[in-house]
Amino acid sequence: MEYQSATYPIRIQNINVSFGNVNALKDISLHMERGRFYGILGPNGSGKTTLLRSIAKSLKPQRGSILVNGVDIGKIKTKELSRKLAYMYQSTDIQCDYSVTDVVLMGRNPYLGRFQTEGPTDREMAEKAMKAANVWQLRDRRINEISGGERQRAFIARALVQDTDIVLLDEPVSHLDLQHQIEVLDIARKITQKQRTVVAVLHDLNLASTYCDYLFLLKGGAIIAQGEPEKVLTEGIIEEVYGIKPYIVRGVNNNKPYIIPFKK
Amino acid sequence: MSFVDKKKKYRLLFIGSVLLLLFLIVMSATVGAANITLMDALKIMIRKIPFANKILGEWRPSGTHELIVLKIRLPRVLAAAVIGIGLSAVGGAFQGMFVNPMADPYVLGVSSGAALGAAIAIALGAEQLVGGFGLVTATAFVFALITVLIVFSIAKTGARIVNTHLLLAGVAVSFFASSLISVIMVLNRDRIAKITYWMMGSVAYITWKQVLILIPVVILGTVVICFFARDLNIIATGEEGAKNLGVEVETVKKILLVVCSVVVAACVSVSGVIGFVGLIIPHTVRLIAGSDNRVVLPFSAVGGGIFLVLCDTIARIPTSEIPVGVLTSMFGAPYFISILLRSKRKVL
Numbered sequence: 331m332e333y334q335s336a337t338y339p340i341r342i343q344n345i346n347v348s349f350g351n352v353n354a355l356k357d358i359s360l361h362m363e364r365g366r367f368y369g370i371l372g373p374n375g376s377g378k379t380t381l382l383r384s385i386a387k388s389l390k391p392q393r394g395s396i397l398v399n400g401v402d403i404g405k406i407k408t409k410e411l412s413r414k415l416a417y418m419y420q421s422t423d424i425q426c427d428y429s430v431t432d433v434v435l436m437g438r439n440p441y442l443g444r445f446q447t448e449g450p451t452d453r454e455m456a457e458k459a460m461k462a463a464n465v466w467q468l469r470d471r472r473i474n475e476i477s478g479g480e481r482q483r484a485f486i487a488r489a490l491v492q493d494t495d496i497v498l499l500d501e502p503v504s505h506l507d508l509q510h511q512i513e514v515l516d517i518a519r520k521i522t523q524k525q526r527t528v529v530a531v532l533h534d535l536n537l538a539s540t541y542c543d544y545l546f547l548l549k550g551g552a553i554i555a556q557g558e559p560e561k562v563l564t565e566g567i568i569e570e571v572y573g574i575k576p577y578i579v580r581g582v583n584n585n586k587p588y589i590i591p592f593k594k
Numbered sequence: 595m596s597f598v599d600k601k602k603k604y605r606l607l608f609i610g611s612v613l614l615l616l617f618l619i620v621m622s623a624t625v626g627a628a629n630i631t632l633m634d635a636l637k638i639m640i641r642k643i644p645f646a647n648k649i650l651g652e653w654r655p656s657g658t659h660e661l662i663v664l665k666i667r668l669p670r671v672l673a674a675a676v677i678g679i680g681l682s683a684v685g686g687a688f689q690g691m692f693v694n695p696m697a698d699p700y701v702l703g704v705s706s707g708a709a710l711g712a713a714i715a716i717a718l719g720a721e722q723l724v725g726g727f728g729l730v731t732a733t734a735f736v737f738a739l740i741t742v743l744i745v746f747s748i749a750k751t752g753a754r755i756v757n758t759h760l761l762l763a764g765v766a767v768s769f770f771a772s773s774l775i776s777v778i779m780v781l782n783r784d785r786i787a788k789i790t791y792w793m794m795g796s797v798a799y800i801t802w803k804q805v806l807i808l809i810p811v812v813i814l815g816t817v818v819i820c821f822f823a824r825d826l827n828i829i830a831t832g833e834e835g836a837k838n839l840g841v842e843v844e845t846v847k848k849i850l851l852v853v854c855s856v857v858v859a860a861c862v863s864v865s866g867v868i869g870f871v872g873l874i875i876p877h878t879v880r881l882i883a884g885s886d887n888r889v890v891l892p893f894s895a896v897g898g899g900i901f902l903v904l905c906d907t908i909a910r911i912p913t914s915e916i917p918v919g920v921l922t923s924m925f926g927a928p929y930f931i932s933i934l935l936r937s938k939r940k941v942l
Contacts, residue, residue, distance in 0.1 A: 388834050412840035419834055425693065426830045426885040431596035436828050440840035444821055448598050469596075472884075473831075485835075492839070 337400065339364055339496050339527045340385060345394030347380055347551075354380040355391070356551040362544075364495075365525040367518060369538040371562075372548030373572055378531045379420070381548070382498050385529070386417035398496065412440035415496040416489040420504070427472040430484050434460055434469075437491035455491050462517055463487035464510075478505040486514060490521070497521055499530040503537065515541045539563055539586045547571055563587040597886050604889060611896045618900060619675050622907045623667045630659050638663045665802070673800040673808060674906035674918065675899040677861045678871055680812035682898025683891055684854040685872030686879070687819045690826040690887045691850060692757050699858045699872035702764040702851075706771035707741025708734040708862040713775045713789045717782040730792070731804065731863045738859035741767055746851070755847055795868035795919020797906055804864050815857035816895050822850055823887035830885070868919040871898050874930040881933055901926070 340362040347355040355377045362368055370378045383389050385396055387403050396403050398414055406414070416437070437459070438452040448456075460466040463486045468476055473484060482505050489497055499518060503511040511534075518528045519541055532538045538545060539559040547555040547562050549571045555562045568576045568589065579588040597604075624635035638655045641647045642664065655663075681699045688697040700706070715721070715733035745767050749759035775793075779786045825846045828836045833843050861868075876894040883889045902918065905925060909918045 383834075386838055388837065408837060408842050409840035412838055415838070417835070417838040419832065419838075424831050426827070428827065428831075428884070428886060429596055432827070432886065433831065435596065435598070436824075436831065436839055439824065439828060442824075447601070453596075453598065488839075 337364075338362065338397070339399055340529070341397040341400070342385070343395050343397070345384060345391035345396060347377075347384060347389065347391045354551050355384065357394075358551075358553060359394075360546060360553065360556070362527055362529065364527055365522050366527060366543040367522045367541060368527070368529045369542035369545045370529065370531045370548065371533075371535065371538055371545055372554075376548040376571075377551040378548055379500055380551075381546075382417070382500050382529065382531055383419075385496075386415065386419075386498055387411060388417070388419075409440055412492065412494075414494055415498065416492040416494040417498040417500075418485050418489040418502060419500050424473050424481070427474050429469065430460070430465055430471055430473055430476070430487075431456060431469045433473050433484055434465075434487045434491055437488040440492060452491075455493065456487075459487040459490035460484075462490060462520070464513055479507065479510050482506060483510065483514065486517065490517075494526070496527045496529070499528065501531050501533065504533065511537065535563060535568070535589045539588065540583060559586050563589060597888055608892055608896065611893065611900070615675060615896055615899045615903070618903045619671050622671045622674075622903050623663055625907050626662070626667055626910050627913065628659070628662045630662065634659060635663050639668070669802045669805045670797045670800050671903060671906065673797045673805050673864065674902045676805070676808050676812045677797065677865050677868060678875075678898035678900070678902030679816055679895045680808075680857045680861045680898075681868065681872035682875040682901075683816040683819050683895040684858050685898075686876035686887070686891050686894040687822070687826065687850055687854055688872075689876055689880075690823075690830060690885075690890070691847060692761060693830050694757075694761065695877065696873075697761070698869075699854070699861075700768075700867070700869075701761055702745050702855065703741045703768040703771065704738045704855060704858045705862050705867045706768040706775075708738035708859060709793050709867060710741070710771040710775050710778075711735070711737025711863070712792050712866070713778045716785050716788050716792065717778050721788075728801075728803070734863035735859050738862055739855065741771060742851075742855040742859070754844055755851070791917065792866045794917035795866040795922075796909075796915075796917040797865050798909075798915060798917075800864060808860055808864055811860045812857055815853050818853050819850065819857075820888075820891045820895070822846055823891050826850075826887040826891075830887075866917075866919060868902070868922055870922045870926045871902055874926050875901055878930065878933055 338361045342358055342360050345355055345358050346353065358381065370381060372378050384391050398406065403411060434456045435448050435452060438448055438455065442448065457466065460469055463483045465480065465483045465487050468480055468484065473481060482502065486502060502518065503514050506514060515537060518530060522528050542559060545556065545559055545562045546553055547567065554571050555567045565576055565578060568574065575592045577590040577592055579590065582588060620639060623639065624632045634655060637650055637653060638660050641650055684699040688699065688701060689695060711734040712730050715730040720729040720733065745760065745763045748763040749755055751759065779789055825841045828839050828841050829843055836843050875898040876890055879890050879893045879897055883893065905921045906918045909916050909921050
């Protein structure tokens with residue numbers, strides 16, 4: 331598919347991010363298309379979360395620019411950006427005893443004026459999102475009294491209810507058991523059918539291989555490889571990035587590569 | 595249950611508690627050392643209400659009774675209500691904003707700053723001059739705001755205000771101001787009693803003029819604070835996520851810090867340091883109704899008003915009056931402990 335550059339939902343041009351003397355992202359350029367599921371992979375400290383936070387405008391690159399739908403995010407107001415881009419960050423502990431419904435309804439904040447409260451439409455959308463994220467049965471529970479995995483799904487529902495074209499997920503399945511990992515990634519996959527762009531930081535190469543259309547493999551703040559899973563998840567590249575010798579099974583799992591890690 | 599489901603119930607409860615507060619204000623003005631009957635006191639107040647005074651016909655109160663009810667009791671009762679409202683609303687907002695259960699209206703050093711200002715004014719003999727008590731109040735107010743400004747400028751890192759820096763700067767500046775107050779007291783031994791009494795917190799000597807300035811400042815400030823309840827809720831689930839939900843975290847914090855500081859400075863400079871109200875009332879509301887700031891903030895405000903009016907009424911009963919700031923802790927602490935013991939829910 332060919333796109334005019336202005337219509338890329340996300341386009342990153344030569345960004346550099348450093349924390350003190352550490353270069354977290356080195357001259358990264360990339361673009362992402364509508365309706366696709368992108369995976370950002372790489373070892374710990376490779377800059378995955380930094381990349382995601384830069385796109386979410388949570389931190390400002392020292393150099394370079396990030397365009398959302400062709401507009402520099404520096405020029406987009408916080409509230410306006412929150413209608414274009416949802417960001418589920420690695421959830422921290424919440425001490426407040428809000429109900430799950432109230433937390434999910436926070437995702438409607440971008441659409442509410444200061445003197446407004448959530449209306450019936452907002453509630454319907456929240457119900458839909460909660461059902462999609464499989465937390466509808468938890469709607470009256472308190473957010474500080476449910477399990478980590480349940481909270482993760484509640485935050486996914488909150489991101490869904492934001493109704494944005496771009497959804498960023500930072501390790502969306504990291505605290506989940508197998509069943510819920512699959513469930514959450516199925517939801518993410520479904521979002522892309524509505525011409526939305528999903529970008530997820532993942533650790534599990536096999537889940538990334540199964541679910542993502544396109545992968546970015548990071549190491550030391552630079553993109554080492556990018557492309558379809560078949561092209562990126564090869565013995566050579568994985569060994570270069572992770573320093574392990576993998577055994578790759580092909581021919582199962584819809585012909586996507588399946589990685590069995592070995593010792594060094 | 596979501597907040598939206600319970601909104602109607604909360605609205606009714608809120609109107610009910612506001613009516614209770616107004617009723618208590620009127621009833622409190624009928625209580626006191628002077629021997630005025632309940633009916634006479636009520637009639638004196640009704641006489642001042644346009645149209646309603648017709649029902650009293652030709653009834654006339656004694657001059658001293660009218661003076662006591664209208665010039666002495668009513669302003670102080672109103673002041674107690676308004677100060678209770680302001681301190682509790684700010685306490686609730688600070689606890690929500692800092693996500694810290696220990697936060698109270700004085701964490702940023704407003705009280706110590708105000709006390710320092712008052713101590714200086716008293717030491718210089720300001721209250722014996724013309725303008726009298728107003729000069730102490732004005733100095734306290736100015737010092738309170740200066741103190742907060744110093745705390746802000748210490749805590750500011752670039753465009754951001756970091757919560758921990760703010761709280762620590764508040765503590766440090768508070769201690770510094772307190773040590774200066776001690777120095778002033780040591781150097782002016784004859785004024786120690788007056789300075790100490792001021793710091794205990796009392797609404798006994800409040801004038802109509804002060805009340806009429808205090809009411810709009812506090813009520814307006816409280817309304818503004820309540821309109822930021824949803825933002826505070828979202829901020830409490832993580833500042834980074836809040837930005838992505840369209841909350842201008844830094845702007846919200848700055849607006850609230852300024853509004854809260856002015857409200858607290860206005861309260862403290864008039865009454866001295868009335869402790870505990872701003873800490874326990876929001877917590878009490880939170881323990882009963884949960885941590886949703888859309889509930890906590892408005893109900894804390896009204897609850898604080900009710901609590902301080904009750905405390906002040908009790909403060910007036912003994913022949914030698916007890917400063918209300920002492921009573922708030924004396925009654926508040928055991929009450930709060932009992933709620934804590936009964937409640938299994940988390941404090942914040």
